Amino acid sequence: MLGWVVTFLIVALVAGILGFGGIAGASIEIAKIIFFVALVLFLVSAVVGLARGRTRV
16 A cells, blocks of 8 residues: 555656646645555554454464
8 A cells, every 4th residue: 555655656756847736736645645544554453453462372
């Protein structure tokens, strides 16, 4: 998922350099949304992992 964030950031940077402000703005917003979704999923996963505890094998 973070690969998509990097892709959209690169698209935004290239579009911004070439003068396509609308595309750059849209790409950066998509990258932000995907980043925060990934962050929330990571935090939920971490909390669930801590709540379950470690099992001894």
